[in-house]
Structure formats: structure tokens, C-alpha cells
Amino acid sequence: xRFVDEYRDPAAARALVARITELAGDDHFKLMEVCGxxxxxxxxxxxxxxxxxxxxLVHGPGCPVCVIPMGRIDDAxxxxxxxxxxxxxxxxxxxxxxxxxxxxxxxxxxxxxxxxYSPLDALRIAADNPDRPVVFFAVGFETTAPSTAVTLxxxxxxxxxxxxxxxxxxxxxxxxxxxxxxxxxxxxxxxxPGHVSxxxxxxxxxxxxxxxxKPLVTAGFxxxxxxxxxxxxxxxxxxxxxxxxxxxxxxxxxxxxxxxxAVLAEVFELRPHFEWRGLGFISQSALKLRPEFADWDxxxxxxxxxxxxxxxxxxQCGEVLKGAIKPxxxxxxxxxxxxxxPIGTCMVASEGACAAYYNFGRLHREAAVRVxxxxxxxxxxxxxxxx
Amino acid sequence: xxxxxxxxxxxxxxxxxxxxxxxxxxxxxxxxxxLLEDDGGVVPGDWVLIHVGFAMAKIDEAExxxxxxxxxxxxxxxxxxxxxxxxSRIAE
Numbered sequence: 001x002r003f004v005d006e007y008r009d010p011a012a013a014r015a016l017v018a019r020i021t022e023l024a025g026d027d028h029f030k031l032m033e034v035c036g037x038x039x040x041x042x043x044x045x046x047x048x049x050x051x052x053x054x055x056x057l058v059h060g061p062g063c064p065v066c067v068i069p070m071g072r073i074d075d076a077x078x079x080x081x082x083x084x085x086x087x088x089x090x091x092x093x094x095x096x097x098x099x100x101x102x103x104x105x106x107x108x109x110x111x112x113x114x115x116x117y118s119p120l121d122a123l124r125i126a127a128d129n130p131d132r133p134v135v136f137f138a139v140g141f142e143t144t145a146p147s148t149a150v151t152l153x154x155x156x157x158x159x160x161x162x163x164x165x166x167x168x169x170x171x172x173x174x175x176x177x178x179x180x181x182x183x184x185x186x187x188x189x190x191x192x193p194g195h196v197s198x199x200x201x202x203x204x205x206x207x208x209x210x211x212x213x214k215p216l217v218t219a220g221f222x223x224x225x226x227x228x229x230x231x232x233x234x235x236x237x238x239x240x241x242x243x244x245x246x247x248x249x250x251x252x253x254x255x256x257x258x259x260x261x262a263v264l265a266e267v268f269e270l271r272p273h274f275e276w277r278g279l280g281f282i283s284q285s286a287l288k289l290r291p292e293f294a295d296w297d298x299x300x301x302x303x304x305x306x307x308x309x310x311x312x313x314x315x316q317c318g319e320v321l322k323g324a325i326k327p328x329x330x331x332x333x334x335x336x337x338x339x340x341x342p343i344g345t346c347m348v349a350s351e352g353a354c355a356a357y358y359n360f361g362r363l364h365r366e367a368a369v370r371v372x373x374x375x376x377x378x379x380x381x382x383x384x385x386x387x
Numbered sequence: 388x389x390x391x392x393x394x395x396x397x398x399x400x401x402x403x404x405x406x407x408x409x410x411x412x413x414x415x416x417x418x419x420x421x422l423l424e425d426d427g428g429v430v431p432g433d434w435v436l437i438h439v440g441f442a443m444a445k446i447d448e449a450e451x452x453x454x455x456x457x458x459x460x461x462x463x464x465x466x467x468x469x470x471x472x473x474x475s476r477i478a479e
Binding site for chain 2: 008037040044090091115116117118119120121124140143144146147150194195198199220221222223224225250251252257258259260263350351
């Protein structure tokens with residue numbers, strides 16, 4: 001039980017795995033998670049190899065970096081390449097490839113591209129450089145959007161006029177709905193995102209059981225949290241229940257964070273539609289600045305190409321993001337597409353499924369094959385046939 | 388990354404501007420605590436979940452210790468986040 005021994009409480013992990021195996025029985029379950037942090041935990045701790053083969057985990061569009069289409073990166077590079085601009089960004093976005101390169105490449109060509117930890121750091125740069133225009137590349141789900149919102153409120157109240165935001169925030173509910181509407185996916189349940197839920201709470205997910213009849217359990221980030229959420233999902237299914245449950249009660253409340261939701265409503269409005277890598281255009285799925293914040297909106301201050309760029313032919317990020325294929329099923333995984341030479345976003349972002357699998361999963365899978373069974377099992381249960 | 392890291396509030400730096408100093412495994416930086424003002428605010432000794440320079444939620448100390456252990460198991464993703472936080476110059 002090599003991997004389970006790495007868990008904080010191996011005995012609890014074994015007990016959960018035994019319970020999950022018992023609940024799953026002879027049926028097969030496909031459970032999707034939609035949170036980059038969960039993808040990372042699952043691969044990092046080899047959770048897929050600890051679970052019985054009757055439970056399959058599918059990784060959905062949980063990485064807000066991964067779903068930004070190439071054309072939008074080109075737009076960012078165009079803004080960054082505007083003479084005089086200081087272009088600030090989180091680390092992951094700087095390596096995402098557009099059609100002719102990434103932000104780091106633009107930096108090498110002379111653009112002033114700077115890493116920031118927080119949008120407040122970007123605002124600080126603007127305050128310190130009043131004669132230079134500063135742009136913040138805002139990316140992330142509802143976890144991160146409130147931080148951009150508060151920063152914009154502060155820019156306005158402090159009168160910092162050389163600061164603008166290039167807004168690419170997306171929301172979690174529309175892609176969940178798009179996945180549920182997708183004919184090629186037959187999922188049995190969802191593991192709900194952790195920190196998005198600290199902001200939006202639990203109510204936005206109710207449409208999943210109420211309209212689509214699938215259970216959803218919000219989970220924390222430890223391997224034990226994920227295992228417990230899986231157990232809760234299977235228990236629901238076996239007991240004929242179908243509801244939103246919260247495994248992450250220590251950080252997630254039913255109502256989320258009302259203050260964060262209030263600042264979101266004050267600063268942002270929904271775009272009519274937005275293009276998602278792999279999922280196409282989804283209506284009402286992304287945020288833009290309200291007209292009252294037009295003076296801080298980079299899209300109004302700079303003209304951007306706004307061109308739709310198709311992914312490279314070899315790139316199967318779209319299918320990976322929908323959970324239709326696994327990272328290792330992509331034809332260029334590990335060969336033409338690696339973390340050093342990424343073709344698509346799933347390999348660039350640290351929480352992308354391909355990067356996570358490349359860094360952790362391959363080794364665990366090979367170890368499991370060497371051991372002779374697909375998944376190590378709790379003591380007392382029979383060893384399953386190799387997959 | 389969407390990682391929220393637990394940290395302990397050690398000082399209220401500017402309550403009007405919602406700024407507090409937090410300690411994250413020995414790294415001390417200022418963060419914005421405005422998103423918690425409806426939740427009774429924060430005082431030194433409180434533990435909070437920090438994401439890109441903002442406190443997102445209050446968590447109890449026992450939970451914070453657990454979360455930290457779990458995060459440390461995440462390896463590079465966690466250390467990268469702490470390294471990123473070190474570069475922060477909010478309200479300095």
C-alpha cells in the first residue's frame with residue numbers, strides 16, 4: 001500500500017477504500033471532478049490506483065488557465081507588446097502558448113511582462129509607476145475573481161488611473177452544465193470544487209441533482225477528503241438519494257462568502273458568451289467589467305486582435321478538458337507535448353490534467369503495473385485481475 | 388493555482404483599509420481581509436485561508452494544522468505558492 005502510506009492517516013485511508021470497494025460492488029462508476037487542485041491531489045497521491053477498478057475518476061474543466069483559448073493569449077500578448085505597458089500576470093499564464101508564442105517569449109522580445117502573486121501587487125506597481133500604463137491579466141474562477149473585484153474597487157477609490165484589468169474570469173456552473181448536456185459523457189456523480197465553493201457556497205450546484213439527477217459532493221484537498229467524498233457519492237447512489245452534499249464543511253458554508261459575492265456583483269457582469277478551450281462557446285460563462293469600471297477595462301483601452309484561433313491539429317486538450325479522454329490517451333502526450341515543450345494548456349498549467357499526470361501519474365501507473373494489479377486493495381479483499 | 392493556504396493573522400496593519408499581516412509557515416506578508424468583514428472580521432490569532440493576497444475564509448486552528456499537513460503532502464504546488472507569496476509587496 002505504498003501510496004496510502006504517504007497519506008496522513010493510512011488506516012483511515014484503507015478503511016475508506018474498503019468501504020468504497022464494498023459500495024461499488026460489481027457496478028462501474030464514473031465520477032468527475034472539476035477543480036484543478038483536486039486533479040493535482042488525485043495524481044499526486046495516486047488516488048486512482050488506490051481506488052478499486054469499479055470507480056473511475058474523470059477530470060473535467062477545473063483549470064481556469066487550461067480553458068483560455070489560444071486567440072485570447074494572442075490578445076494578451078498584443079496588449080503586453082504595446083509600447084510602455086507593464087503587463088502583470090500570474091505565473092502559469094506566462095507559459096501558455098498562443099499562436100506565435102507565449103508571454104515569456106514576448107518578454108524576451110522586449111515586452112515588460114512581470115510576474116505578480118496578487119492583483120494588489122499589480123495595483124502597487126501602477127501606484128509606483130504613475131507614468132506607465134499597468135495591465136493585470138485576470139484569470140481564474142470565482143475563487144480568484146473577488147480578489148480582482150476588490151482590487152478594482154481600490155483602484156477606483158484611490159484614483160489610480162494607469163491601471164487596467166484584462167479580464168478572463170470564468171464561472172463554474174456553465175461548464176458543469178455543458179458537461180452534463182454533452183452526449184458523449186455518461187457520468188454518475190461529481191466531486192465539487194473546494195475553494196470556488198468557499199465563495200459561491202453550495203446552492204449554485206443544486207441544478208445538478210435537481211435537473212440532471214446526478215449527486216454532487218464538495219470536497220477538500222487532502223487525499224482523505226477526496227476518498228470521503230467518493231464514499232459519500234456512492235452511498236447516495238446506493239441509498240437512492242441525489243443531492244448536493246458538503247464534505248468540506250470546515251471551509252465551505254452553504255451560503256459561501258456573501259461579501260465576496262457582493263463585490264463580484266458590484267464590479268462584474270456576465271458576458272453573453274465566452275469561448276472555452278475544448279467546450280466551444282458557452283453563454284453567460286465569463287465575467288467582464290461593468291460599464292462603471294470602463295476606465296479600468298483593458299479591453300476598452302487597447303485594441304486586441306480578437307481572432308479565434310483553432311487549436312493545433314495534434315492538440316486534444318479539448319477532449320481532455322471534457323473528460324472524454326485521459327491524458328495518456330492523447331496522441332502527443334509525453335512525446336511532442338511535454339511540460340518543457342507544451343502544445344496545449346493542459347500540459348502548461350500546474351493544475352492541468354496532463355501536467356499533473358506527467359509529473360506524478362505515469363510513475364504510479366507503471367509501479368502498479370509492475371506490482372501486477374491495477375489497484376492495490378485493502379487487506380482482506382481479493383486482488384482484482386490486471387486491467 | 389487555486390490553492391488557498393492557511394495562515395495565522397499576527398497583526399491588524401490598517402483596519403480602515405482591511406489589511407492584516409499573516410504568517411504562513413514563517414513567511415509574513417500583508418493580505419487583504421476585507422472579504423471577511425461581514426463574518427465578524429479577524430483578530431490576531433485567527434487562522435484564515437489565503438489566496439492571491441486575500442483572506443477568503445476563517446478556519447479553526449486545528450483545521451489549519453491539518454490543512455497545512457495536507458498541503459505539504461502536495462509538494463511543489465504548495466512550495467511554489469509560498470514562494471509566490473514571498474514576492475508579494477502588498478501595503479509595504
